[in-house]
Amino acid sequence: MRIDLTDICKKPGIERSFPVTSEVDFVNTPESYPIKQLVPFDLSIANMAGKRLSVKGETQTTVIMRCDRCLKDVERTLSLTIDRTYPIQDESIVPDEEDPVSGITDNVLSPDELLQDEIFLSLPSKVLCREDCKGLCPLCGADLNEGACRCERPAGSLQMAKALEGIVL
């Protein structure tokens, strides 16, 4: 979806609303997370006195991430708030060289680009399938949530644990 801003840029004070249905399927971080759902929403675009363009919208998305410990799929629902302003000069949007993800190129707005950026910024840095996820065995890769594996724990750490116990008691 593309929104041509040429008309809005020429009319100070005008405000318009655009229903957005996202076509974003993935959010790309170093990993690529599938987007399960993004609630359709209205993007409100306003020309503020011919000087600035305001772009606002709120929605929710469900992203399929992975548990940091056991790597199982984990769904996370994120609230997204788009709230941006762009300077208008000579009835066009001034490109911001500093902002690589401005979402606007040649007076055409890409809601998907804005959404990609907002989702990326909203991703939690830590993801666990549950607080006490036991994770995977570092030796055999078994999911320790489903029971202990047959690997021997390194002897050193056992002795250390016993020694510490002795101190506490």
Ligand SMILES: [Zn+2]
């Ligand atoms: Zn887990």
Ligand SMILES: [Zn+2]
């Ligand atoms: Zn193991």
